[in-house]
Every structure is written in structure tokens, then in C-alpha cells.
Amino acid sequence: MNCEDYRQQISADPSFDGGAGHLSECRECQAFRREMLSLDERIRRAMRLAVPELSLPELPGIDEAADDGKVVSLDTARRRPRATWFAIAATVMLAALVGVRMLGVGVTYDSLADEVLAHLDHEPAALRPSTTPVAGDQLARVVPASVAELDRSAGLITYARSCEINGKTVPHLVIQGEHGPITILLMPDEPVAAAIQLDGENIHGVILPVGDGSVGIIGARDEQLERVEKNILDSVRWSI
Amino acid sequence: MNKSTAEAERRQRFDRLVTVWHADMYRYAAWLSRDRAIAQDVVQEALLRAWKSLHALRDDAAAKQWLLTIVRRENARYFERKRLETVDIDNLTASQSALLAEEPDEELDELRESIYELDDDYREPLVLQVLMGYSTSEIGEMMGLKQGAVLTRLHRARLKLKDKVAAD
Numbered sequence: 001m002n003c004e005d006y007r008q009q010i011s012a013d014p015s016f017d018g019g020a021g022h023l024s025e026c027r028e029c030q031a032f033r034r035e036m037l038s039l040d041e042r043i044r045r046a047m048r049l050a051v052p053e054l055s056l057p058e059l060p061g062i063d064e065a066a067d068d069g070k071v072v073s074l075d076t077a078r079r080r081p082r083a084t085w086f087a088i089a090a091t092v093m094l095a096a097l098v099g100v101r102m103l104g105v106g107v108t109y110d111s112l113a114d115e116v117l118a119h120l121d122h123e124p125a126a127l128r129p130s131t132t133p134v135a136g137d138q139l140a141r142v143v144p145a146s147v148a149e150l151d152r153s154a155g156l157i158t159y160a161r162s163c164e165i166n167g168k169t170v171p172h173l174v175i176q177g178e179h180g181p182i183t184i185l186l187m188p189d190e191p192v193a194a195a196i197q198l199d200g201e202n203i204h205g206v207i208l209p210v211g212d213g214s215v216g217i218i219g220a221r222d223e224q225l226e227r228v229e230k231n232i233l234d235s236v237r238w239s240i
Numbered sequence: 241m242n243k244s245t246a247e248a249e250r251r252q253r254f255d256r257l258v259t260v261w262h263a264d265m266y267r268y269a270a271w272l273s274r275d276r277a278i279a280q281d282v283v284q285e286a287l288l289r290a291w292k293s294l295h296a297l298r299d300d301a302a303a304k305q306w307l308l309t310i311v312r313r314e315n316a317r318y319f320e321r322k323r324l325e326t327v328d329i330d331n332l333t334a335s336q337s338a339l340l341a342e343e344p345d346e347e348l349d350e351l352r353e354s355i356y357e358l359d360d361d362y363r364e365p366l367v368l369q370v371l372m373g374y375s376t377s378e379i380g381e382m383m384g385l386k387q388g389a390v391l392t393r394l395h396r397a398r399l400k401l402k403d404k405v406a407a408d
Contacts, residue, residue: 011398012391013369013376039402040370046352047371049270051263052280057288059254061247144381145298146309169384189313239296239306 007032014040112190115165116207116216117200119172120183130158130176143171148186149237155182155228166190175232179223185216188238211238254291257303264304264372265311271367272315274356285314308372309382354404362397365390 001019006029009016014036023029134157142160143150148171155175163172165187173184183205190207192214198205205218205225210233217232219225265286269279289310297306355363368374368382376390383390 008395009391011402012395035402036398039398039405042348042351042405043355043366043370043401046348046355047267047271047367049267051266052276054258054262055284056258057284059251059288059291146302146306149296164384189316237296239293 003029010036112166112192113196113198113207116185116205116218117198117203119163119165119185120200120203120218130181131156132158134158134160139173142173143186146239147171147188148239150186150235155231175228177219177223177228179220182217182219182223182225182228184232185218186213186236187216188213190214208233210236213238250294253300254294257300257307258287258290261304261307265307267371268308268367269311269315271355271363271371272312272360273318278318282311282314282318285318286310289314304372305374305378305382308368312382351401351405354401358397358400362393362400365393366397369394 001022003022003026006019006022006026009019010029010033014033019029023033139150139157139160142162155177157173157175158181159172159174161172162169163185164170165185168187168189170188170190171186173186174181175184176182187207188211190213192207192209194209196207198207198216198218200218202221203218204221204223205216206229207214207216208229215232215236217225217229219228262283265283266279269282269286270276273279273282286307290307293310297303355366358366365376365379365383365385368379369376374382376394377387379385380387380390385393
């Protein structure tokens with residue numbers, strides 16, 4: 001380890017305890033380390049703002065809280081008449097075609113759809129047919145309990161990775177459908193006002209609004225996604 | 241268990257968690273928003289959301305990160321709603337200035353002002369590491385960043401503060 005490497009480490013994390021060999025021989029780095037530790041102590045003191053007295057907001061009863069739409073079973077959000085879904089989807093498709101930005105949502109629908117479709121192109125490994133389930137600890141890392149609760153009823157999960165959509169890390173899962181892999185993107189921070197239909201080369205799918213976020217489901221052109229949507233939505237619940 | 245007992249137990253659990261972690265929630269919100277009044281609003285919204293979602297917190301040992309994640313989201317929602325302009329440190333509101341006027345300690349005041357002026361991308365991981373005690377991998381998880389990106393931001397944040405302190 002040289003001086004530059006050591007200083008980079010210690011300035012990123014003053015508790016870094018590696019590089020002992022270098023440190024014992026380099027007085028300049030010893031001084032730099034002392035300086036960083038001292039700076040950190042002053043930063044800590046500067047950041048410790050006085051805290052106002054705790055005042056709780058009015059807290060609703062259990063029933064009211066449970067009825068609030070912020071923490072929802074995905075299934076709850078899905079239960080709408082088919083005709084309503086159809087109308088919403090048609091409206092959104094039209095809006096996307098003319099490039100209308102939907103107010104209050106902060107996401108241009110066609111760009112989110114484009115990003116989801118483009119993402120699949122960049123992860124071809126996810127689209128290989130497989131019968132091997134992903135390990136439980138890998139799944140837990142990709143879908144931490146602080147983001148969502150997930151059970152295995154969605155289907156055989158053969159792929160789980162953290163990916164970036166719209167600048168945010170999201171769980172990217174794959175289950176096996178009748179016509180090949182089905183991609184599931186859990187996007188707790190991507191609100192959409194209504195379902196967005198996805199149409200790519202040889203694939204199709206949908207981004208469904210779920211609570212404060214959305215879930216993308218994409219499969220092969222021949223895949224009957226309606227059949228698997230309910231299973232997927234039943235198996236996931238946002239934690240926040 | 242009847243409904244009133246369940247409600248009372250839920251309330252006791254909530255009060256216990258909030259008593260322990262309220263200060264961290266407030267300080268995190270204050271350094272994210274750089275405004276005491278906004279921080280109080282964000283914490284109020286976060287408390288309400290935490291109350292409604294309490295059943296989702298399986299392990300109280302994970303409460304701190306859970307609550308801070310809620311604060312982070314509420315802060316983002318607040319700024320999405322309000323679309324506030326970039327803060328100009330020479331033209332602060334009373335509520336923003338109040339964040340800097342903590343105590344009569346000139347050295348700390350200057351450092352606090354330097355932290356205040358850091359970009360959000362640098363200030364937030366620094367708060368999470370120095371004030372909240374999180375490791376770089378935990379910060380990466382909370383901010384949706386790779387650990388390498390967190391290390392780079394922390395490195396740059398400290399160098400900026402070091403240079404600023406040296407210049408002053």
C-alpha cells in the first residue's frame with residue numbers, strides 16, 4: 001500500500017485499520033491519519049444539533065392505519081374491474097405516444113417503460129431458462145426486509161440481482177414461465193398513476209401501480225402474463 | 241388478544257422506539273433538508289408512516305435503520321412536492337440559518353457551515369457514517385449505491401472539509 005492508497009482509505013473511513021505496515025513506516029501518513037481522526041471528531045460535534053422536544057402527530061387507530069393505502073398488499077392494489085384497467089391502460093398508452101408528462105408523479109411514463117425494456121437487453125444472463133432456484137441468502141440480500149417481504153409463491157425464482165432503474169437500486173427477479181423466463185422488477189420508489197403496457201421485440205409486459213411504487217412484469221411474447229400477475233402480486237408486500 | 245390490548249401494546253412499542261430514535265431521526269432530517277422547520281415536518285410525516293407500518297418491522301433491533309429509511313423517503317417526497325430552489329448560503333431563511341446557529345463556538349460554526357455547503361451526495365453519506373455510525377456497506381444499502389461509490393463520496397467530502405477548514 002502506498003501513501004495515496006492509504007490516504008484515500010483513511011479519508012473515506014477514518015476507522016480503517018488496514019495498511020499497518022505502511023503506517024508504521026510513514027510519518028506523513030501517521031500525521032494525515034491523526035488529522036482525519038481529529039477532523040471527524042469535530043464533524044461529529046458540529047453535526048450534533050440540538051433536538052426539539054418530541055411531539056407526536058395524531059396517530060390513527062389500528063383499523064384506520066390498516067386501511068391507509070401507504071402500506072398495501074399488492075393484491076389489494078390490483079383488485080380493479082378489468083374494464084377499468086383497460087381504460088387506464090389505453091389512456092396511458094395514448095399519453096405516452098404524445099409524450100405527455102403526467103403531473104404529480106415525476107416520471108415520464110414512456111421513459112420509465114423504455115428504461116425497463118432497455119434494462120432487459122443489458123442483462124441477457126437473466127433471460128436464460130433455468131430450473132435452479134436462487135439461494136435464500138442471495139434472495140434476502142436482493143430483497144431486504146426493509147424494502148419488501150417476499151414469499152416463494154410467485155414461482156420458481158431462478159435469478160435475483162440488485163439493478164439500477166431510473167437511478168435507484170431495485171430488486172430484479174426472474175421466475176420461469178411456460179414460454180421462458182419472466183422478469184419481475186420491484187420498484188417501491190417508482191410511482192405510476194396507472195398500468196403501463198410494455199411492448200418490446202419478442203417480449204411484452206406491464207408496469208403496475210402498487211402502493212407508492214410499482215412492479216414491472218415482462219415475459220415472452222407468447223406468455224400469458226395475466227396468469228402469473230396475481231401470483232406475483234400476492235407474494236410481495238412493501239415494507240414501507 | 242382483544243383489540244384494545246393490541247392497540248395499547250402497539251402504542252407502547254411505538255413510544256419506546258420513538259423515544260430512543262427521535263433525536264437521530266431529527267438530526268438526519270435536518271442535515272438532509274438543511275432546514276429545521278422542514279426537518280420537523282419530515283419527522284412528523286415519518287412518525288405517522290412508521291406508526292402505520294409498524295407491523296412491517298419484524299425486529300426492533302433493526303428499528304434505527306428502518307426509521308431513518310422512512311425519514312429519507314419522506315424527505316424526498318417533501319422536496320418532490322415542494323420543488324424547492326437550491327439553497328444560497330448568503331441568503332438563508334430564518335429556519336435555515338437556525339441550523340447553523342447552534343452554539344457559540346466559532347470553530348464549530350465554521351465547520352457546520354462547510355458541512356451545510358457540501359453537495360447532498362457528499363453530505364448524506366457523511367452524516368450516516370459520522371453521526372449515525374453506519375459502515376460504508378450499510379450506507380450503500382440505504383442510499384442504493386455500491387460500496388465503492390460510497391467510499392469515493394466520503395473521501396471527497398472529507399477532503400473538501402479539510403481544505404475548507406485549512407483555508408479558514
